[in-house]
Amino acid sequence: MFDNQKNEVWYQLENHKIEIDKTSIKQLFKEDQYRFKKYSISFMDTIFDFSKNIINEQTLDLLIKLAESSDLKSKIDAMFTGEKINFTEKRAVLHTALRNMSDNPVFVDGHNVMPDVKNELEKAMSFAESVRNGIHKGFSGKSITDVVNIGIGGSHLGPDMVCTALSPYSGSVSVHFVSNVDPTDISEKLRNLIPETTLFLIASKTFTTQETMSNAGKAKEWFLNNSGAGSEAIAYHFAALSTNIYACKSFGIAEQNIFGFWDWVGGRYSVWSVIGLSVAISIGADNFKKFLNGAYQMDLHFRNSDFAKNIPVLMALIGVWYANFWGASTQAVIPYDQYLLKFSEFLQQLDMESNGKRINYSGDEVSYTTGPVIWGTIGTNSQHSFFQLLHQGTQMIPADFIAGINSRSGDQNQHSILLSNFFAQTEALMRGKNHDEVKSELEAAGLSENDINLLLPHKIFPGNKPTNTILYKELTPETLGMLIAIYEHKVFVQGVIWELNSYDQWGVELGKQLAKGILNDFANQGEINSHDASTNALINYYKDNMKV
Numbered sequence: 001m002f003d004n005q006k007n008e009v010w011y012q013l014e015n016h017k018i019e020i021d022k023t024s025i026k027q028l029f030k031e032d033q034y035r036f037k038k039y040s041i042s043f044m045d046t047i048f049d050f051s052k053n054i055i056n057e058q059t060l061d062l063l064i065k066l067a068e069s070s071d072l073k074s075k076i077d078a079m080f081t082g083e084k085i086n087f088t089e090k091r092a093v094l095h096t097a098l099r100n101m102s103d104n105p106v107f108v109d110g111h112n113v114m115p116d117v118k119n120e121l122e123k124a125m126s127f128a129e130s131v132r133n134g135i136h137k138g139f140s141g142k143s144i145t146d147v148v149n150i151g152i153g154g155s156h157l158g159p160d161m162v163c164t165a166l167s168p169y170s171g172s173v174s175v176h177f178v179s180n181v182d183p184t185d186i187s188e189k190l191r192n193l194i195p196e197t198t199l200f201l202i203a204s205k206t207f208t209t210q211e212t213m214s215n216a217g218k219a220k221e222w223f224l225n226n227s228g229a230g231s232e233a234i235a236y237h238f239a240a241l242s243t244n245i246y247a248c249k250s251f252g253i254a255e256q257n258i259f260g261f262w263d264w265v266g267g268r269y270s271v272w273s274v275i276g277l278s279v280a281i282s283i284g285a286d287n288f289k290k291f292l293n294g295a296y297q298m299d300l301h302f303r304n305s306d307f308a309k310n311i312p313v314l315m316a317l318i319g320v321w322y323a324n325f326w327g328a329s330t331q332a333v334i335p336y337d338q339y340l341l342k343f344s345e346f347l348q349q350l351d352m353e354s355n356g357k358r359i360n361y362s363g364d365e366v367s368y369t370t371g372p373v374i375w376g377t378i379g380t381n382s383q384h385s386f387f388q389l390l391h392q393g394t395q396m397i398p399a400d401f402i403a404g405i406n407s408r409s410g411d412q413n414q415h416s417i418l419l420s421n422f423f424a425q426t427e428a429l430m431r432g433k434n435h436d437e438v439k440s441e442l443e444a445a446g447l448s449e450n451d452i453n454l455l456l457p458h459k460i461f462p463g464n465k466p467t468n469t470i471l472y473k474e475l476t477p478e479t480l481g482m483l484i485a486i487y488e489h490k491v492f493v494q495g496v497i498w499e500l501n502s503y504d505q506w507g508v509e510l511g512k513q514l515a516k517g518i519l520n521d522f523a524n525q526g527e528i529n530s531h532d533a534s535t536n537a538l539i540n541y542y543k544d545n546m547k548v
Contacts, residue, residue: 048311123259127239148176159278206244
């Protein structure tokens with residue numbers, strides 16, 4: 001499984017779990033009046049509270065020993081200094097370089113990448129400002145009113161989430177996102193747009209991604225059919241975020257509107273790069289740089305802080321504690337902030353594409369649980385959907401609660417209703433409600449003994465449900481950058497503990513490969529029998545019933 005040192009710590013944690021198994025978080029608070037102070041960390045305008053977890057000092061000591069036995073410190077340094085830690089693809093992992101606000105060099109294969117990063121950033125920011133301020137014109141001389149970002153995966157989820165989260169900072173240019181190869185997605189987005197005032201951003205590293213290029217072709221067709229312009233107008237209305245300059249130019253995109261990045265930028269970590277161009281157009285270059293700086297400040301905290309006071313490290317270790325020693329297979333993320341509507345969806349890719357793996361560094365199949373299922377949505381909506389499962393379900397489901405102290409709507413009174421629910425839910429999950437408390441309430445309500453006996457077991461809440469709380473003053477570009485970076489580093493740490501390569505994603509390939517063959521089957525006039533019986537039958541049923 002692991003080396004002897006790591007196995008020994010793992011064994012100690014297994015024994016410790018048996019010892020602490022019947023301990024309640026409520027009791028831990030009773031025993032230590034300073035528990036919140038010990039188990040919370042303030043950073044920038046944010047506080048991270050992890051006191052409502054089934055942990056004590058011994059738990060944290062052992063978890064930190066687990067991190068140390070995993071050689072976490074040297075692996076953090078390896079990532080930041082450009083070592084090729086994505087060993088299956090022989091690539092460095094340097095999304096942190098994209099937001100490096102220092103003058104320190106970062107080397108890949110002996111080359112300092114920071115001048116390239118800064119040059120490409122300034123080129124993209126200049127273009128973003130020209131679009132945002134109406135300087136960049138369409139073919140007819142009109143300013144751009146709408147931008148459509150066409151991408152998928154990290155080229156979509158990150159920018160879409162950030163634009164939504166920072167919409168109070170948006171200008172007069174509307175930004176739209178297309179990702180699904182389902183033609184309904186792009187058709188609906190284009191329905192009310194005007195070709196001569198629309199700009200398309202094609203986000204694809206290779207400029208070959210099937211879904212993205214299918215939608216790009218559809219956008220090009222729509223533009224040419226509805227604008228009355230010739231193909232030369234493509235240069236005014238299309239830009240590319242890609243490394244494949246030749247393919248972009250062949251598409252008709254002007255070279256000055258091609259913005260590049262590098263193979264050490266993974267898709268789900270790419271919003272910090274030119275993939276974030278849609279974000280910069282929406283919120284402006286200055287705010288985009290503040291967004292980068294928020295992440296950079298968290299990078300410094302992550303790289304330089306002791307593990308015992310390191311927010312991403314502690315979040316990761318607590319997650320390992322529940323996944324590997326308590327049997328938790330999922331993690332809920334619940335923002336009480338409407339602007340973070342798409343945050344949980346963004347984290348699904350970040351976490352599950354990174355650590356949803358079963359093969360370790362050595363190429364062996366692991367014998368322990370790795371990446372959890374990430375899910376959730378905004379409060380208070382979630383209270384009226386899945387909170388029943390959190391409170392009274394049979395599964396152990398740790399949850400992160402995220403909220404801002406101040407409302408951007410200006411209605412602090414209604415925001416207080418939101419925050420009262422936010423604080424109440426983490427307290428309720430921890431406290432629960434026991435037999436005696438329920439019985440007293442029912443007796444006070446005047447219920448008969450029969451009704452009490454009927455209702456009583458259904459109204460008991462076991463409690464002892466663990467939560468983390470992240471509370472910030474206001475959702476600014478800096479705060480959002482910091483928040484995303486926390487989760488990026490948390491995922492990295494868990495990958496190190498589980499001995500995974502968190503930066504490849506071979507699992508997305510098989511289905512795509514098979515889809516190419518099936519697409520050819522559709523063109524075959526005869527009956528298909530080259531797959532399993534179910535797939536053959538479904539393909540043939542589709543062919544028999546599709547409208548030609």
